[in-house]
Structures are given as structure tokens and as C-alpha cells.
Amino acid sequence: MSANSLPENITSWHSLEVDKALGLLSSNADSGLSVEAIEQRLQKYGPNELEEQGGRSAWEILLDQFKNIMLLMLIAVAFISGFLDFMAWQANTLKPGEVPFKDTVAILAIVILNGVLGYVQESRAEQALAALKKMSSPLVRVLRNGKLVDVAAKEIVPGDVMLLEAGVQIAADGRLIEQANLQVRESALTGEAEAVSKQANITLPEETSLGDRINSVFQGTEVVQGRGKVLVTNTGMRTELGKIAELLQSVETEPTPLQQRMTQLGNVLVTGSLVLVAIVVIGGIIQARGFSNLQELLEVSLSMAVAVVPEGLPAVITVTLALGTQRMVRRQALIRKLPAVETLGSVTTICSDKTGTLTQNKMVVQSVYTNQQNFKVTGEGYAPVGEFYLDSDADYPIVPEEYPEIASLSVACAVCNDSVLQKENGEWAILGDPTEGALVTLAGKVGIEKDQWLSKLSRVGEFPFSSERKRMSVISQVEKVSTGEASVTDVDPKIAGLLNNEPYIMFTKGSPELILARCSGIYLGTNAAPLSEEQRSQVLAQNDKMASNGLRVLGFAYKPLWEVPPEGADETTEENLVWLGLVGMLDAPRPEVRAAVQECREAGIRPVMITGDHQLTARAIATDLGIAQAGDRVITGQELQKMSDEELQEQVDLVSVYARVAPEHKLRIVQALQNRGRFVAMTGDGVNDAPALKQADIGIAMGITGTDVSKEASDMVLLDDNFATIVAATKEGRVVYTNIRRFIKYILGSNIGEVLTIAAAPLLGLGGVPLTPLQILWMNLVTDGLPALALAVEPPEPDVMKRPPFSPRESIFARGLGSYMVRIGVIFAIITIILMEWAYTHSQTFTGEGLNPERWKTMVFTSLCIAQMGHAIAIRSNNQLTIEINPFSNMFVLGAVVVTTILQLMLIYVPPLRAFFGTHWLPPTELAICCGFSALMFVWIEMEKLFFRFMGKKTV
Ligand code: ATP
Numbered sequence: 039m040s041a042n043s044l045p046e047n048i049t050s051w052h053s054l055e056v057d058k059a060l061g062l063l064s065s066n067a068d069s070g071l072s073v074e075a076i077e078q079r080l081q082k083y084g085p086n087e088l089e090e091q092g093g094r095s096a097w098e099i100l101l102d103q104f105k106n107i108m109l110l111m112l113i114a115v116a117f118i119s120g121f122l123d124f125m126a127w128q129a130n131t132l133k134p135g136e137v138p139f140k141d142t143v144a145i146l147a148i149v150i151l152n153g154v155l156g157y158v159q160e161s162r163a164e165q166a167l168a169a170l171k172k173m174s175s176p177l178v179r180v181l182r183n184g185k186l187v188d189v190a191a192k193e194i195v196p197g198d199v200m201l202l203e204a205g206v207q208i209a210a211d212g213r214l215i216e217q218a219n220l221q222v223r224e225s226a227l228t229g230e231a232e233a234v235s236k237q238a239n240i241t242l243p244e245e246t247s248l249g250d251r252i253n254s255v256f257q258g259t260e261v262v263q264g265r266g267k268v269l270v271t272n273t274g275m276r277t278e279l280g281k282i283a284e285l286l287q288s289v290e291t292e293p294t295p296l297q298q299r300m301t302q303l304g305n306v307l308v309t310g311s312l313v314l315v316a317i318v319v320i321g322g323i324i325q326a327r328g329f330s331n332l333q334e335l336l337e338v339s340l341s342m343a344v345a346v347v348p349e350g351l352p353a354v355i356t357v358t359l360a361l362g363t364q365r366m367v368r369r370q371a372l373i374r375k376l377p378a379v380e381t382l383g384s385v386t387t388i389c390s391d392k393t394g395t396l397t398q399n400k401m402v403v404q405s406v407y408t409n410q411q412n413f414k415v416t417g418e419g420y421a422p423v424g425e426f427y428l429d430s431d432a433d434y435p436i437v438p439e440e441y442p443e444i445a446s447l448s449v450a451c452a453v454c455n456d457s458v459l460q461k462e463n464g465e466w467a468i469l470g471d472p473t474e475g476a477l478v479t480l481a482g483k484v485g486i487e488k489d490q491w492l493s494k495l496s497r498v499g500e501f502p503f504s505s506e507r508k509r510m511s512v513i514s515q516v517e518k519v520s521t522g523e524a525s526v527t528d529v530d531p532k533i534a535g536l537l538n539n540e541p542y543i544m545f546t547k548g549s550p551e552l553i554l555a556r557c558s559g560i561y562l563g564t565n566a567a568p569l570s571e572e573q574r575s576q577v578l579a580q581n582d583k584m585a586s587n588g589l590r591v592l593g594f595a596y597k598p599l600w601e602v603p604p605e606g607a608d609e610t611t612e613e614n615l616v617w618l619g620l621v622g623m624l625d626a627p628r629p630e631v632r633a634a635v636q637e638c639r640e641a642g643i644r645p646v647m648i649t650g651d652h653q654l655t656a657r658a659i660a661t662d663l664g665i666a667q668a669g670d671r672v673i674t675g676q677e678l679q680k681m682s683d684e685e686l687q688e689q690v691d692l693v694s695v696y697a698r699v700a701p702e703h704k705l706r707i708v709q710a711l712q713n714r715g716r717f718v719a720m721t722g723d724g725v726n727d728a729p730a731l732k733q734a735d736i737g738i739a740m741g742i743t744g745t746d747v748s749k750e751a752s753d754m755v756l757l758d759d760n761f762a763t764i765v766a767a768t769k770e771g772r773v774v775y776t777n778i779r780r781f782i783k784y785i786l787g788s789n790i791g792e793v794l795t796i797a798a799a800p801l802l803g804l805g806g807v808p809l810t811p812l813q814i815l816w817m818n819l820v821t822d823g824l825p826a827l828a829l830a831v832e833p834p835e836p837d838v839m840k841r842p843p844f845s846p847r848e849s850i851f852a853r854g855l856g857s858y859m860v861r862i863g864v865i866f867a868i869i870t871i872i873l874m875e876w877a878y879t880h881s882q883t884f885t886g887e888g889l890n891p892e893r894w895k896t897m898v899f900t901s902l903c904i905a906q907m908g909h910a911i912a913i914r915s916n917n918q919l920t921i922e923i924n925p926f927s928n929m930f931v932l933g934a935v936v937v938t939t940i941l942q943l944m945l946i947y948v949p950p951l952r953a954f955f956g957t958h959w960l961p962p963t964e965l966a967i968c969c970g971f972s973a974l975m976f977v978w979i980e981m982e983k984l985f986f987r988f989m990g991k992k993t994v
Contacts, residue, residue: 050244051213051271052251059213059269063197067215067267070181070199079195086194086210086273088280099161103153108304108347115343116145119811122336140954141340141811148349148815155353176746178209179469181267186458186469194273202266203456204504205725205745208255211277212268214238218500219264219605222255227278233262248278260747262725264502265456299850300355304347307786311346311793315339318797331800337807338800344811345792348785350823355778358830362774370741370757371767378736378753380778382719382771384846385643385736387711388764389704389720392649392656393473393590394743395761396663397625401476405589407580408619409443409563410573415483420459420466420475422482438484443563445532447619448484450594451477452491454512454545459488473590476623477547486532493517494530498542501608505650505724506700509548511612513602516541535564536616540598546612549652549698550581550593550620557595559616566616573617581620585654588662589622627663634762635664642842643768645761646694648704648720653697660695670694678703686710701726708733717846719764721756722748735846738764773834775844781826782850783858784913788822788906790863795870795898802871804878808898810956816945821903821938825910828930832914865978866905873971874898877964893958896946900960901968903942907935908976912983919983920976 051059056067065071071079104110120142127138177188181199191209194200200212202220214220220236228249237252248256255268257277274280315338322335362379366372373379393399406413406426414432417424425435426444438444457470459478468475478488495514503510516529516537529537537543546553554577560569577593584591595615603611638645647660653674660666672695678686683706690710696703701724708730711718720734723744728751731737739752740759749755756763792814799808809817844853851859877894885891910931915923925932945955952959960968 048271051211052242052246052254053244054213055241056213056215056238056269059271060215063269063271065197065199065269067199067269068181069184071195071197072183075197076182076193076195079197080193083195083273083276085192087192088275088277096157096161100153100157103156104149106301106304106352107308108349109149109152111308111343112145112149112347112349115340115811116142116149118336119145119340122333122340136956137954140956144812144815145344148819152349152352156356176207176209176749178206179203188469194270196270196273198270200268200270202255202261202264202268204261204263204265204502205723205747206261207746207750208257208259208261208268210270211256211272211279212254212270214253214255215267215269217264217266219502220261220266221263222259223262224249224256224259227256227259236264236266238266260725263504265500300352303850307346307348307789311342314793314797315342318342318800322800325801325803334800334805334807338796341796341807341809341811341814342793344814345796345809345818346789347818348789348822349815349818350826351782351785354781354785354823354826354830357827358774358778358781361831362770366754366767366770367757369766369770370760370763371770372741372755372757373753374749374755375753379771380775381717381846382736382754382768383773383775384717384771384843385719385768386843387644387646387716387718388638388761388768389646389648389707389711389718389734390761390764391721391723391740392647392651392659393625394723394740394759395721395756396631396647396665397627397659399472399625399743399759401472401590401623401625403476403480403621403623405584405622406444406447406480406619407577407584407622408447409441409561410576411441412580413441413444415480417479417483420468420479422459422466422479424483426483441563442532442535443561443619444484445486446536446561446596447594447621448481448486449491449495449533450545450547450596450618451621452481452486452488453495453497453514454510454547454594455488472625473592473623477592477621480621495533495543499602499605501612503548505726506702507548507608508552508650508698509546509612511544511546511608513542513544513599516543536561536566536596537598540600542599542602544597544599544603544611546595546597546615547592549650550591551578551652553593553595553615554578554617556612557615557617559614561596561616561618569617577617577620581652582654584620584622585652586658587622588624588655588658590625590651590655591620591622593620594618627659628760628762630760630762632663634765637765637769637839639664641765641768641772641839643765644691644694646696646707648696648699648707650699651697653695656695656697666694672697675699675703678706683710687713690714701730704730705733717843719768721761721764722752724748727751769834769839772838772843773832776835776838777830777832779850779855780832780913781829783855783862784829784906784909785818785822785826786859787862787866787909788902789818790859791866791870791905792817792902794863794867795874795902798867798871799874802875804874804894806892806895808874808895809902812955813899813957816955817899817903817906821906821942824934824938825906825931828928828934829910829913831930832928835915835918862909862979866902866975869905869971869974869978870898870902873901873968877967880964888959889961890958893960893964896957896960897964897968899957900942900946900965901972904939904969904972905975907939908973909979910935912976912979915983917983917987919980 060067120139123138126132132138176191178191178194179186179188179201194210214236215238217236217238221233222236223233224230230249234252240253242251242253258279318338319335322331323329359379363373390396403415406415412429414427415424426438428436455474455477457468457474457478459466459468459475494517497512498515499513501511554574557569559566560573581591595617597615635645645665647656647665649656653672657666657672671693673693675698686706687710691714696707704727708718708720717735719736719738720730721738722731723740725745725747727748731748731751736754737752739749739755741755741757742759796807796809877897881891881894912920914931945951946957946960
């Protein structure tokens with residue numbers, strides 16, 4: 039059947055036999071589809087993607103922008119100002135040259151601009167997050183052209199043969215071809231929380247409901263346990279999930295803690311300004327003993343209301359967070375939830391897995407212990423070439439064939455294994471778990487080829503690996519002779535000694551202590567014998583020796599069987615095993631991790647290792663990396679199990695290594711740490727790590743080895759699985775938060791200065807408002823906004839990772855930010871008010887050609903703007919003097935200061951701009967005086983830094 043005549047309208051694949059379904063889709067269970075068929079089907083059915091649904095509509099996003107108390111106040115100001123202009127226009131009391139409604143139009147324009155900017159930023163943030171989500175979208179393992187390949191989920195087509203394993207999020211709907219212990223959580227589709235056990239070899243009535251179709255799997259559901267092979271029947275919007283696409287999770291757009299704080303800040307500012315307006319109006323009325331100056335007081339009130347709103351702030355914050363996310367992606371940390379950008383900086387404890395995150399996850403077997411002899415194994419990477427040396431004779435390699443126990447152990451390594459060793463571009467590489475890859479390589483070094491042995495010992499059953507079980511077993515049928523009977527003489531001599539007459543054999547591998555505890559016999563090279571206590575302790579001693587050298591050790595055993603055990607009978611079948619031996623592999627630490635651990639410690643962050651591996655292996659590696667230090671404790675999962683939550687809480691700050699833990703222990707560890715007030719980042723990769731990742735303050739999933747389920751539960755995905763990346767992301771988080779605080783100080787200090795200056799004018803009896811709403815908007819948006827944007831990209835201060843983390847729950851005003859704002863605002867106001875007083879008298883008395891007596895207002899306007907330039911330069915560092923900072927290390931600040939100053943001068947010296955903004959020409963001397971006063975602001979901040987340095991106080 040050609041691709042074009044594929045069955046379109048079959049909805050009941052579950053009622054078909056597997057072979058029939060394969061035939062209908064022209065596919066093959068052993069080789070999958072051909073490249074041409076895939077091409078054609080991709081053309082015909084399109085990519086396996088769901089159309090994005092949910093999220094806020096464009097209108098909702100736009101409307102949300104105006105649900106902001108500060109913008110609402112501005113709108114009110116615009117209308118009041120418009121009303122006043124209208125009255126003046128009617129009464130013909132407009133000043134000569136004055137354009138009515140200018141302020142109203144300007145304010146409304148700013149309100150609209152702010153709304154549109156916010157809208158653009160937010161929708162871009164949503165798109166960016168959606169794109170990030172796509173980047174972390176899963177790879178799917180499929181059989182194509184007879185080869186196993188990993189492809190992007192969207193490239194799956196009907197007819198593909200897809201492989202499932204624990205932790206996978208299923209990428210398309212399909213009919214099971216085969217399965218082993220397969221359990222799938224289908225809550226995304228059926229709402230049923232319990233995992234469903236799947237069965238391949240049955241057909242179901244057509245009308246079977248979705249939840250009961252146990253021979254099929256569905257897109258979006260999760261494999262909790264086991265393995266499976268699936269024939270893809272439907273993709274994209276034709277899947278069951280596609281049919282109910284509204285149920286899809288929308289892109290998450292939670293407001294960040296900072297956005298919430300900004301809303302609070304807005305409320306405080308608006309309330310504060312209204313109180314101040316009341317004081318000024320009442321004070322003005324009392325001063326004038328009547329309502330004679332009501333017009334002026336109203337104008338003052340309007341200006342103050344505009345001045346208090348930091349119009350540029352929301353945009354600057356959004357841009358900063360977006361830039362932060364981008365910088366993090368460049369450092370291989372993919373943010374899935376926006377708040378993580380800023381909260382990362384607050385992490386106090388990083389709990390990290392060992393394998394793959396702290397180590398390279400490139401395993402090489404170095405040591406084999408079998409039949410009471412220890413062998414060293416040489417060789418590099420996954421290439422199946424290397425020599426065996428007896429421990430007692432390190433000079434000459436042995437001939438493995440002379441040691442039958444090595445061959446038997448190697449057969450176990452090759453058969454009890456799900457990974458594939460293959461040559462890619464001339465290099466040996468593995469597809470699957472590196473631990474298992476190393477074992478196939480080891481077998482190869484002995485001449486045991488996995489493929490060849492899989493036909494001699496075909497797999498008929500298995501008890502899959504899980505982090506809880508810490509072991510796996512494979513049951514194989516022993517190759518039969520032509521009579522159809524398995525007999526000792528007909529079995530390959532390499533395994534002949536393992537069997538009597540049994541037709542099946544089970545190989546088990548896993549954590550050595552656990553496997554050994556399940557053994558009652560031991561293999562001695564040619565035959566099995568009862569396992570003595572002495573042999574048991576010898577094995578354990580050898581295991582400890584290997585582990586304390588940092589090796590990851592696996593134990594192997596076997597059991598001859600008369601029949602295939604039923605599914606789920608692992609506990610009873612994996613008993614009375616015969617011990618085969620130990621295999622120790624090296625997984626070298628990642629070279630960059632040592633420095634990252636050091637950096638963590640300096641930054642007040644405690645690294646903790648949580649691993650399923652043996653305590654001695656874990657301790658050796660943790661000590662090597664600097665994670666475990668003198669006095670630190672190592673706790674095993676068993677010990678943890680016995681502890682109450684309170685006991686764990688008491689210990690949790692002293693433990694730097696948790697070994698042999700199961701995923702559910704991770705959750706308890708996070709909770710105990712959190713109860714001690716720690717802010718925890720936790721890594722995870724397995725399907726059962728999801729609860730701990732969700733519970734952690736920052737859940738971190740592994741991009742390469744992580745299961746889809748763990749990624750879905752995480753706040754951040756490590757694209758390179760590397761611990762050093764967590765530390766780098768933490769640093770970025772700190773930089774982002776520091777910069778945000780920096781420009782909030784910068785912007786709000788100036789706002790307070792403006793408000794106080796405006797309030798002072800009528801109280802000093804200057805007769806007039808120094809700043810019009812239009813000029814204030816100009817200051818808040820342009821002369822404050824541009825430098826603030828530049829401050830957002832300020833490079834990290836040298837001590838950013840040398841100070842303790844800050845609580846994510848601290849108030850925005852904490853650590854001196856509030857007092858800084860008020861202090862600088864007041865200084866700002868004092869300097870400007872002195873200038874204003876002088877300029878007022880001066881411009882009344884010193885008049886000449888082209889000089890307007892109202893030009894004192896322009897002097898106030900100019901000095902406020904120029905003072906902010908000095909402020910921007912000085913605020914680049916909290917503690918370092920400006921001369922101690924490289925002026926070119928943030929070219930944006932320099933650029934913003936130059937551009938803003940030029941723009942400000944244009945407002946005074948370019949006639950059309952002068953007319954529009956209502957400014958007056960200033961002679962050079964007066965401009966110089968403004969600059970002189972403005973410079974005082976810079977001087978003050980530098981003096982403050984010197985003063986705090988002298989007092990030994992460091993602001994952060
Ligand atoms: P980490 O939690 O740091 O990633 P880990 O890889 O050792 O460490 P798990 O994958 O949970 O953690 O493995 C736990 C233990 O199970 C291992 O120490 C090992 O003894 C055993 N084990 C690991 N992989 C396999 C496997 N493929 N087959 C059998 N046993 C395994």
C-alpha cells in the first residue's frame with residue numbers, strides 16, 4: 039500500500055491485531071519505515087505538532103497593561119489637565135504662544151505608548167517562553183530503516199515504530215507491538231491519576247473507552263515504568279490529545295515576584311503622592327488665606343502626580359528579565375519559568391545528582407572482580423579494545439579465554455543490557471545509558487558481541503531498572519538445538535557451566551550489596567557452589583575497595599529458570615541467585631566542576647551531592663570535588679529511611695552527601711532544607727524526581743539525560759547537564775537582581791527629588807510650577823529611562839559571587855534601598871531647591887535681550903536632568919568610586935549619558951523643540967551654573983561611598 043492510500047478513518051486501532059495494523063500502515067516491527075515513506079508521510083500529515091492554544095489573547099494582554107494604578111492616575115491627570123486647558127481656552131486666558139491640550143495629548147500618548155510597549159514586551163516574552171518550551175521539546179527514539187535513531191517529536195509520522203522507556207512523554211498515539219512491565223500515567227488525558235498497565239498481545243472491542251484501551255498509548259501521557267515498542271497510528275492534531283487541544287497547558291505567564299513587588303510599589307507611590315498633594319494644597323490655601331492661588335495649586339498637584347509615577351520602569355524591568363533569560367540560554371541554562379531568572383540569585387543550597395552532572399557520564403570499566411580474582415582492564419572510551427591484567431601480575435596481560443568466569447560475566451554484561459554500541463563517523467558511541475554502554479564495551483573486549491549473543495539468548499522477559507529497585511534482570515531463552523530441546527551439550531560453552539538443563543536463564547545486575555543479598559550461590563568458573571559467609575565478606579570488601587577509589591560498581595548474578603516468570607514477579611524471582619562478579623567503572627569528575635564548587639562556597643551557597651550510587655564512591659568523588667569537607671556527614675538512603683522528619687531537619691545542614699537514595703528521599707531532603715529556611719535548587723532526571731523538582735525553589739532538569747517528565751516539572755533545564763552551568767546561572771540571577779535594584783534606586787530617587795521640588799515651589803511663594811507635566815514625562819521616560827536601560831546591562835561587580843545570597847522574600851526596600859531612595863531624593867530636592875531659589879531671584883532681576891524671567895523653570899528642569907547623568911555614572915557601583923571603575927566596561931551608560939545630555943540641550947537650544955516643551959533659552963553662564971549644581975549630586979554620592987568605606991560598611 040502506498041503512503042497516499044493510508045487508512046484515514048480508522049479510529050479503532052485497538053480492535054486490530056498488531057500485524058493487521060502494521061500491514062495497514064505499511065510498516066515493519068523490526069525495521070520501521072523507509073526514508074522515502076517518512077518523507078511522503080511528513081508531506082501528507084504535516085509535523086507532529088499541536089496547534090498552540092490557550093494563553094491570553096492579544097486583547098487580554100493589551101487590556102492588562104492598563105490595570106495599573108499608576109497609569110490610571112496618569113489618565114485622570116490627562117483629563118483634569120485637559121479640562122483646565124479647556125476652561126482657559128474658553129476664558130481666553132491662555133498664555134501667548136501656549137498650545138492648549140498639549141499636556142493632555144502628551145500624557146495620553148505616553149499612557150498609550152506605555153501600554154503598547156508593555157504589550158509588545160509581554161507578547162514577546164510569551165513567544166520567547168513558548169520558543170524555549172519548544173527547545174526543550176523531547177527527542178523520540180524510533181526504528182527507521184532498520185536502525186535506532188533519536189528524532190524530534192515533531193518528525194514522527196504514522197507508521198513509525200517508536201520505543202518507550204520509563205520517563206518518556208509519549209509523542210504520538212499508537213498501538214503497542216510489544217511491552218515489558220509497561221505502565222503509563224494517562225492523567226493528562228483521562229484525569230485518572232493511577233498508572234495504567236499496558237498489554238500488547240490483546241485486541242479490544244471497538245467501543246472500548248479511552249481509559250481502557252490497554253493495548254494503545256496516547257500522546258502527552260507518561261511512561262512511569264517498563265519498556266514498550268509502539269506502532270504510531272496518529273500524529274499532530276489527529277491524536278486523542280489533539281482532539282481536545284483546549285486542555286493543553288498554556289504558556290505560563292506568572293507575574294514574577296518582582297512584578298508583584300512593583301505593583302505594591304505603585305500603590306505606595308500613588309498613595310504617598312496623593313497625601314503630599316493634599317498637604318501642598320491645604321498648605322497653599324492656608325498660606326494664601328484663601329483660594330486665590332487655586333489654579334497654581336491645581337497645576338502643582340497635577341505635576342506632582344505625574345512626577346511620582348516612574349513611567350519608564352515597567353519596560354526597563356521586562357527588558358532586563360528578557361535579556362537575563364537570553365544570557366542564561368547562552369550559558370546553557372534554559373529558563374522555563376520567568377521568575378527563576380531573578381530568584382536563582384537567592385539560592386543557598388544546590389542539591390545535585392552525581393552521575394552526569396558532577397561527573398562526565400562517560401563510563402569506562404577499569405576493574406573486574408570474579409572468582410576471587412581482581413583484573414584491571416585497559417582501554418579508552420567505548421572502543422571495544424583493551425587488555426586484562428591480573429592484579430597480582432601487572433606486567434603481562436592475561437588471555438581472557440583462559441578464565442571462563444570472565445566470559446560468563448561478559449555474557450551477562452552484554453545480555454542484561456538495553457544500550458546499543460555502534461560506530462558513528464569512525465568513532466565508537468553508545469545509544470542509551472552510559473553505564474550499560476561501558477558494559478557492552480567490556481564484553482566486546484572479551485570477544486562477546488551483544489548482537490550475536492542476543493540471538494543465542496533471545497530475550498523473553500525482563501524486570502526493568504528503576505532508581506528505586508537499583509537493579510534489573512533480563513530473562514533469556516537459551517538457544518535450542520534442532521530437536522527443539524535445550525540441552526547442556528548444545529549450549530555455547532561460554533555459558534554451559536551456568537546451566538544444568540534449564541531452557542531459560544535470568545541475568546541480574548545492579549547495586550552490588552543488593553544483588554549479593556539476593557544470592558545463595560557463587561559461580562566458580564566452571565560450576566556454581568553455595569555462597570559462604572567468607573566469600574560474601576570478600577566480595578563486599580572488594581566492592582568497598584573499588585568504591586572508595588571512586589569507581590561506580592555493579593554486581594552481577596544469574597539464575598537458571600525452567601519457565602518464564604510472570605510479569606511483576608520480580609521479588610520472588612530475583613531470589614536465590616548465583617553470584618557472578620563485580621564490575622567497577624570510572625566516571626571521571628567534570629574538570630570544570632571543582633572551580634564551580636569553590637565559587638559556590640565563596641558565594642555562600644552549599645553544594646550537596648544526592649546520588650543513587652554507593653556511599654564510598656559518592657564520598658570519594660565528593661571529596662575530590664570539594665563538596666564533602668572535613669566534618670561533613672554522609673547519609674545513606676537506608677539511614678534516611680529510619681529518620682523522622684525532625685531528625686532529618688536537625689542533620690540536614692551537616693550532610694553534604696546522600697548516597698544510595700531513592701527519588702522519594704529527594705523530596706524529604708528538599709522539604710527538610712526548606713524547613714530550615716534554605717532556598718533550594720535541586721537537580722533531577724528521572725520520572726520519579728518530578729515531585730522533588732516541583733517542591734524545590736528552583737527545580738532543575740537535565741537537558742541531555744533528563745526524562746520529559748522531569749523537564750516538565752522543572753523551572754530550568756540544563757542543556758549540558760553540567761553542575762558548573764547551575765553556578766553560572768546563579769551568578770546571572772544575582773547580576774539581574776542587582777541591576778534591577780540599581781535602576782530602581784536610580785529612577786525612584788529622581789522621582790522623589792522631582793516631587794519635593796515641585797511641592798516646594800508654591801510653599802516658597804515662587805509663583806508658578808517649575809515643571810510642566812510634559813517636561814516631567816520627558817525626564818521620567820527619556821532622561822531617566824535611557825540611562826536606566828543602560829544600567830540594566832551593567833556587568834557583574836567583582837564581588838557578586840563573594841557575598842551571601844539574599845532572601846527572595848525580602849522587601850524591595852530592604853538592604854538600604856528604601857533609605858537610599860529617600861535620602862538621595864531629599865538631597866536631590868535640596869540641591870535643586872537651592873538652585874531654584876537662586877535662579878528665581880536671578881532671572882527676575884537679571885533680564886536682557888532674549889532672556890525670559892520664567893527661565894528659572896528651565897534652569898530647574900535642566901539641572902534635574904543633568905544631575906541624573908552624574909547619578910547614573912556614580913550608581914554603577916555601590917562601593918567602588920567612579921574613578922575605580924573602568925568607564926568603558928559599560929559603554930551603554932556612557933552612550934546613554936552623552937545622548938541624553940545632547941537631547942536635553944536640544945530642548946533648550948532648538949527653537950521648535952523649545953516651543954513644544956515650553957523651555958526658555960539659557961545663556962552659557964546660567965547653563966554652567968546648572969551643570970555646577972548638578973555635579974553636586976555626583977559629588978554627594980561619591981562622598982557617601984567614601985563615608986561608608988570609612989565606616990567599614992558595605993552596601994549590597
Ligand atoms: P545519580 O543519582 O547521581 O545520577 P546514579 O546514576 O548512581 O546516580 P541511579 O541511576 O538511581 O543513580 O542508580 C542507582 C544505582 O542503581 C547505581 O548506583 C547502580 O548501582 C544501579 N544501576 C544504575 N544503572 C543501572 C543499570 N542500568 N542496571 C542495573 N543497575 C543499575
